[in-house]
Amino acid sequence: MPSQEHPPGLNPVGKDDSVAVVFPARPRPDDLEHGVEALLATLAEAGLEHRIVIVGRPGGAPGALDALASRYPDRVITVPHNGPPDSPEAERAGILAALERTDMRRLVLVGPGDRIDAADLPVLLRVQREERADAVVGTPERTRSRSRRATVLTWAAWERLLPRGRASSGACSYRLLDRWLLEEPEHGGAARPAPLETAGRGDVRIVELPLSPHGRTPVPRAVSRARAGLRLDGGRRRPAWRMPRDPLLAVVTLAGVALSIIACLYHLELGTVLAYKDSGSHLLIARRVLDSPTPGLAQLGGVWPPLPHVLSLPLIWHDALFYSGLAGSLISMVSYVVTVRYAYLIAAGMAGTDRTRRRAAGVTAAALLALNPNLLYLQSTPMTELLLFACIAAAVHHLAQWCRTGRYTQLSIASAATLLATLTRYEGWVLAVAMTVVVGYVSLRRWRGLARLEAHLIFFGVVAFAGIAGWVAWAWLIFDDWLYWHSGEYAKPALWVASGDPNIGAAGVALSTYAYAMAHALGTLTPLAGAAGVLVYAWRRRLQVEAVAPYALLVFLPFFVLALYLGQRPLHVPEVHGGGLYNVRFALVMALAAAVFAAYLVSLIPPRRRWAPAAAACAMIGTVLAVPGTATLAEPLHWDAGHEGRVAAGAVAWLRSHYDGGLVLMENHGNEIVAFDSRVPLGRIVYEGSFRLWRPALKDPAGSGIQWIYARTAPGKEDRTWRALRDRASLTHDFTLVYRDAAQRIYRRRV
Structure with a gap:
């Protein structure tokens, strides 16, 4: 195809785009070299960061592959493949090489029978931006009728996008895909050829772009949200609950539901659901919004953030649910299941792309959380910790997905979860700061531009910090004091922290106090395994942009140590203060970090060793059994x-x-x-x-x-x-x- 200039009406793409072009080697070396040279020139001129991935026989196209690789070592990647260049296996090899050996945001797949026009690539990228598409299919105008285009988009879009079989001649010239379609675990993963068979499950926005051979401006003719996995024989798809994407995750979720119900029934029978005085206080705040001499939202007060109380409103009016505590416990129970589920996903994402390792890590993290007796007790109460944990887990998981894929949908969910965390407990404010640091770091490292850094920080921060701004404004509106949430009549730290607390002004004592609290809440083995997992993870992954999100879970340790040091929070343990436990539940916020980093260690066990599953299972059981009782229940009964x-x-x-x-x-x-x-x-x-x-x-x-x-x-x-x-x-x-x-x-x- 002859080269053509950029069509009018389409602005040049930005310099922060990146693309890997994957295509099979041509049998004629002149054609191959000419095509690659044209691609490199066009991509460089457009300011695109790029890599060219060529799949072919070693030494094929009479030495052209080796010559190109040596001539452009930083821009051309050759992938040896002994099979036919037009086979699905060859294209799979190219896709995997692009994913594993580059960090390009987008992939362009060129069919074996198609000749690529270098000038079309900036057009495809621009259309993807304007249409906010996950994939753009470039088709020659002359080869398709309007009806055929509609059929392909609605019934066989994924058959054309991925190498499941031989594409028919002229099916499409180019397939531009976001990296996440091939990389995200929910979409099948990309480390092995097999997951490509199931890639793209879920809703995917696909745009078809007819490419005119006469230089006219191409116009996207059809936009479709095609659902991958449609059976081409016309059969009916099974509902998602009967065919989950990850059956093991579904089992973990159901196990979490069962454990949650059993634990709540147990504590209802024991009469300890409302053992914490704060449990009743949370219920009273919510009920008074509806039932008070002066009902209304002003009853939410200004000390405790309002989200737990707002979520209780649909249930709090029912006397049986209110006085039993279930109006608040049900929220904690749902949060417990959500936290366990996200722990699985976070740990699986940290473990890489090997399915066995991912599942081992996910199950380990979920088990360490789900079986912890302190979490099982707190999730049976109207306390607010479990709702916070669910928000933290959701925020970190979706931030990790954004770090790996760059998708704004994931960043949006992460910012929304952070917003909910800030409206649940003040630890959420610390999470918002840590998440913002990660967003800024990833933006600088991946896109290397202040404009993209500013855009991402605004995109994330406007939502994530809206709750903090709203709560401060609420304090001013209701109490005429911006800082009422911190220094108001019922919020002063002096009400709870004694002036002679040994933690105040003693960093070593404060650190020891929190460490002992973690031992009471999590046991000794889980924090130690988690600490070892942090060291190994940092050594192996360092500060790679795809791997930094889980570090945000560690921010709560220095935060609480600093709070104890400054006398902002009371926390007593017998080893330091004598007597009983007080506020030991503050240490449970580290349970998620300890679980996922300990699970990362488990994922490093060679999956082919027969003793590995049994050893991992024994380690999980032993770690959970090492938790010294239910400290979170002993505390309110004692104090x-x-x-x-x-x-x-x-x-x-x-x-x-x-x-x-x-x-x-x-x-x-x-x-x-x-x-x-x-x-x-x-x-x-x-x-x-x-x-x-x-x-x-x-x-x-x-x-x-x-x-x-x-x-x-x-x-x-x-x-x-x-x-x-x-x-x-x-x-x-x-x-x-x-x-x-x-x-x-x-x-x-x-x-």
């Missing part, structure tokens, strides 16, 4: 929740049997157990979050319509209600003391 529950039991029992209606004045802070367990309707409790009702009620309870007053009177722990009313004569004049013990009092309005 505040158990003690305060026993102290409040008398008043709770009295209220449940004697309350008969009317408004109750009760501070919520410190009295969450009474507010939750007494079963007094939340719409009848006036508390510090009851906008414009709380302060007037403290000044004049009777004049504000208050019928009941609950006050915590324990010396040194008096609540605001008791401090405001204890010295007023109106308290005994208007109200009668109906219940009293060493820690609390209940008053009732005189009739």
Whole structure:
């Protein structure tokens, strides 16, 4: 085909594109050299980073292959292949060489019977950009009718895109594919020829571009979202749940669901679903959005990020779900399954492209998480950790996919998951920073341009940091304080961290405290295996752009050590503080990192060794059994929740049997157990979050319509209600003391 200039109407492609052209060697050396020279010149002139991959017999085309490889060592790759140059096996060999030996973003496949026009390549790239296509099929205008084009796109697009069999003559001149179509695990992988048989499962956007031989501007004639895997015999496709892409992942997911349900039923029977005082607090916040003297979104407050409470709203109104704790536990259970599933995917992606190694790594990571008793307990409660873990796992997995494929869809999902993490717990804010660093690093290393760096940071950051910006703005709007989430009345670190905490100002002690907490939450073997996996992974993969995303999981270790050092978070372990455990669950955020990096070690075991599966299974079982009990359950039973529950039991029992209606004045802070367990309707409790009702009620309870007053009177722990009313004569004049013990009092309005 004669060369032609760039058609009008199509802008030149950017310098940050990259393409590998794969085609079979021509039998005539003059044709081969002429074609390669034209390609190299056109691609260089267009500013495209490129590689030419030529498949042919060693020494074939009378020495032309060797001559080209030596003449252009950095731009031409020759792939020896003894079979016919027009065979599917030859094209597969070229595809695998392009994937394994280059990092080009796109691949152009040239059929054995087609002659490539170098000037068409920039056109194909531009059309792919404008149409946002995953693949562009260039077809000679003269060889196809309109009906034939439509048939190919809707029924046999993938038969033309991939070498599953001999393409018919004139089927297409070029096939431009995004690298991810051949590389992503969901699309079959690319390390071996066999996965190409199943590549492209899922929705793929394909554009057909007729190439005019007369120099007219080519126009994409058909755009299709073709579903690969269609049976060409017209049979009906099985639904995805009956034919999963990765059957082992489906089994892991079902096992996670079963473990989640069993663990929740066990803890319901044990009565420990609401052992943490914070569990009841999360449920109260969500319920008051719907059931309060002043209902509305303002009841979400400004201390705990709002996502867990918002997700509870569809369930929280049901009394059985609310008082059993299941309204929050169900969210944790779903998050547990999502986390286990993503752990499999992250570890499989780290293990490379060998199917056996990928599955070994995935199962190992999933098992180390799924069988951890501390995670199984927390996923049975309304606590917010599991939702955070699910968001972290999703964000890191899709970031890793973007690092490998460059697809904006993956970066979009990663940014959305990061947004959800920032609205779940403040650890998500640290994740957002770590993810941004990875995005910036990959952009600089892969595209080497400030324009692309800026575009990626904006594309990712606008969504990822929107939750942080929104939460800060919410604090200003509701509390007139940008930093209320950190230094507000109920958020000050001084409320929870004692001034004499040994972690404060002692980096070594803070590190030891967190290390001991990890040992209690994860056992000793899992963190050690994870640390070894980090070292081996860093040594083997270093800072390759395809491999850096999992490093983001490590950021929580220095964050918590720094928080302990600065006195921003309380965390007690017997080895450092004496006594019992406190906030040991903070160490569970490292469970995902420990699991996936330990799984990476397992993936390095030679898969052909017969003892490898048994050894890996024994290692997983032993590692899980090494976890020293359920520390996350022992903590609330030993500390505040158990003690305060026993102290409040008398008043709770009295209220449940004697309350008969009317408004109750009760501070919520410190009295969450009474507010939750007494079963007094939340719409009848006036508390510090009851906008414009709380302060007037403290000044004049009777004049504000208050019928009941609950006050915590324990010396040194008096609540605001008791401090405001204890010295007023109106308290005994208007109200009668109906219940009293060493820690609390209940008053009732005189009739």
